[in-house]
Amino acid sequence: MRNSGIPADFIKSASSNPIVTTLFAADPSAHVWEDGKVYIYASRDMDPARGCDLMDRYHVYSSEDMANWVDEGEILRSDDVSWGRPEGGFMWAPDCAYKNGTYYFYYPHPSGSNWNDSWKIGVATSRHPATGFVDKGFIEGLGGFAMIDPCVFVDEDGRAYMYYGGGGKCEGGELGDDMMSIRGGMRPMEGLEDFHEAAWIFKRNGLYYLTYADNLDNNNRMRYAVSRHPLGPWDYKGIFLEPTGCSTTHGSVAEFKGRWYLFYHNQDISGQGNLRSMCVDELHFEDDGSIRTVVQTKEGVRSTGSAPVPAADAVTYAPVSGSSAGGLAEAGAYAQFERIDGGRGGRAALYIRYATDERLGKLRLTVNGADESLLNFPSGGGASDFSGRASVTVRLQPGTDNVVRLTGGQGDVRLESLTVVLLDD
Ligand code: FUB
Numbered sequence: 312m313r314n315s316g317i318p319a320d321f322i323k324s325a326s327s328n329p330i331v332t333t334l335f336a337a338d339p340s341a342h343v344w345e346d347g348k349v350y351i352y353a354s355r356d357m358d359p360a361r362g363c364d365l366m367d368r369y370h371v372y373s374s375e376d377m378a379n380w381v382d383e384g385e386i387l388r389s390d391d392v393s394w395g396r397p398e399g400g401f402m403w404a405p406d407c408a409y410k411n412g413t414y415y416f417y418y419p420h421p422s423g424s425n426w427n428d429s430w431k432i433g434v435a436t437s438r439h440p441a442t443g444f445v446d447k448g449f450i451e452g453l454g455g456f457a458m459i460d461p462c463v464f465v466d467e468d469g470r471a472y473m474y475y476g477g478g479g480k481c482e483g484g485e486l487g488d489d490m491m492s493i494r495g496g497m498r499p500m501e502g503l504e505d506f507h508e509a510a511w512i513f514k515r516n517g518l519y520y521l522t523y524a525d526n527l528d529n530n531n532r533m534r535y536a537v538s539r540h541p542l543g544p545w546d547y548k549g550i551f552l553e554p555t556g557c558s559t560t561h562g563s564v565a566e567f568k569g570r571w572y573l574f575y576h577n578q579d580i581s582g583q584g585n586l587r588s589m590c591v592d593e594l595h596f597e598d599d600g601s602i603r604t605v606v607q608t609k610e611g612v613r614s615t616g617s618a619p620v621p622a623a624d625a626v627t628y629a630p631v632s633g634s635s636a637g638g639l640a641e642a643g644a645y646a647q648f649e650r651i652d653g654g655r656g657g658r659a660a661l662y663i664r665y666a667t668d669e670r671l672g673k674l675r676l677t678v679n680g681a682d683e684s685l686l687n688f689p690s691g692g693g694a695s696d697f698s699g700r701a702s703v704t705v706r707l708q709p710g711t712d713n714v715v716r717l718t719g720g721q722g723d724v725r726l727e728s729l730t731v732v733l734l735d736d
Contacts, residue, residue: 316622317379318662318730321700324618326378326611329579329588333382333686333701335360336370337587338404338509339574340462341565344440345409348373349567351380351574352407352416353589357400358673358685360585364426365400368684369418370704371441377567377591378614383441383734384658384704386416391446392433396421404509404561408463408471408490413437415490416444419459419475430454432461432475434491442658442736450491457508458482460561463490464512464541472541474500474521477508481523483542502545503536509561512541515571518600521545524561530554533562533575535602551594551602558584564594568615571596573605580671580689625662626652627730638694639674639719639726646726648715653707658734661715664727665699667691672722678705678715686717688724697727704734 335356343349351372357365371383389399405418416435423429431449450473457478463486465471471486473493484497500510500521509524509531519538524531533552536545552562555577562575571594576587593612595603630646639646653659665672665688672688683705691699707713717726 316620316625316732317381318625318732319621320664321662321702322618322621323378325614326591328590328592328607328609328611329577330380330591330611331372331382331589332580332689333703334370334684335581335586335687336372336589337559337576338460338561339576339589340404340406340511340563341572341574342407342409343565343567346440348375349377349565350383350407350440351589352405354402354404356586358586360583363401363403363585367400367402369402369405369416373441375619376614376617377572377612379619381619382660382702382704384706386442386444387418387435387446389420392420393446394422394431394449395433396423396426396429398424401426404460406462407440408465409440410465410469410471410490413490414440414444415463417461417463417473419461422449422454428456430456430458432473447491450493452493453497460508460510462510462512464514466514466541472512473497474510474512476500476506476510479506479526481506481510485542498542500543500545502538502543502547503534504547505534507531509533511563513564515566515596516600520564520602522551522562522564524559525550527554529558531558531560533560537600548601550604552605552607555607557587559587570615572612577607580687622730622732625730625732627728629728630726638723639717640723642720643718644720645716645718648729650711651707651713651715651731652711653709653713654733656707656709657736658704659707660702660704660732660734662730662732663701663717664697664729665691665701665724666693666695666697666727667699667722667724668694669722669724672724674717674719674721674724676703676705676715676717679708679713685721688722694723694725697725707731
């Protein structure tokens with residue numbers, strides 16, 4: 312049976328930052344799509360990290376109320392990209408656009424081993440916002456040295472524009488109807504001050520805003536400029552996000568149910584600039600359209616009121632083998648959940664209840680013997696307080712023989728149960 316929703320004891324009445332804790336995800340590009348939900352297209356900091364070169368396996372997150380975020384699962388990895396660099400990795404900050412029933416996922420990826428000279432902008436498409444993406448190749452004529460971080464803006468008149476850049480250079484141009492070609496070429500975005508990377512465009516009251524990361528050493532801030540035309544020239548306005556504590560900064564702006572939000576990342580969970588976590592805080596405008604400095608909070612934002620429905624047909628499993636009772640502190644100790652029903656097979660959200668008194672415990676997740684990821688289990692209230700909550704979405708095989716294993720050795724984490732929600736494909 313297919314179902315949806317979140318287990319009742321995972322539903323939060325208020326948000327908190329970072330908004331996703333189980334995986335390290337960065338570079339959030341947020342969009343509100345026609346189903347009324349807000350979606351974040353994020354890059355993924357693989358753990359353990361090595362610079363930003365191992366980044367891979369894009370995940371999408373969705374929310375109905377800004378307080379509860381559902382991991383929609385992985386949509387693309389470097390192995391899926393036929394034209395990409397042979398060593399993989401380097402799946403950096405992406406974006407997504409919607410036009411005429413198709414979702415276009417844009418991502419920067421090098422095409423050669425000399426990674427910073429060979430960037431291209433890849434495109435994958437789907438009829439769904441968070442699953443079913445198929446790689447369509449790259450945009451001809453775009454890319455090269457440091458040219459990363461695509462952002463696509465579809466205007467009210469249906470015309471679409473692409474922006475990208477890095478290393479101090481920002482370019483923009485109009486996309487063709489196929490959303491994969493550039494009409495009339497790209498041109499430099501004029502008027503920006505101290506541009507580094509992470510271009511993002513949005514429109515409010517007829518005014519276009521271009522936000523970006525600046526070059527402050529090891530502590531990038533976010534700046535912005537405005538224009539009456541989507542391709543500028545731009546009128547520089549100032550800094551609106553001070554350093555987050557992370558060496559990179561990257562953000563997006565979206566309006567949801569009448570409020571404006573800034574999505575960005577920091578390194579609060581890991582303390583490492585290459586293991587980042589996404590945050591959201593409110594964005595406020597002055598009467599003249601200028602942006603107030605965003606207040607970075609731990610509390611995050613208020614729920615917009617429409618909390619998700621509790622999952623009705625979710626199935627809960629207890630660990631049936633391994634060493635869950637004694638915790639998973641020892642290297643090689645594991646807890647295993649067996650005979651998990653994957654229904655017809657496909658995406659399944661795993662909701663894990665745990666206890667730990669570690670600041671940050673970690674367990675390695677394997678599904679049917681395949682290594683999925685190292686998962687985070689941040690402090691849950693104490694060694695025997697099973698109020699800790701972690702969730703991640705994976706793919707299960709059809710039928711009831713799925714096996715989920717969590718292996719320890721990185722902090723004392725105890726597992727109570729696993730609830731599985733099968734997601735519509
Ligand atoms: O996440 C990898 C790179 O770091 C992004 O592409 C940049 O914007 C910066 O966040």
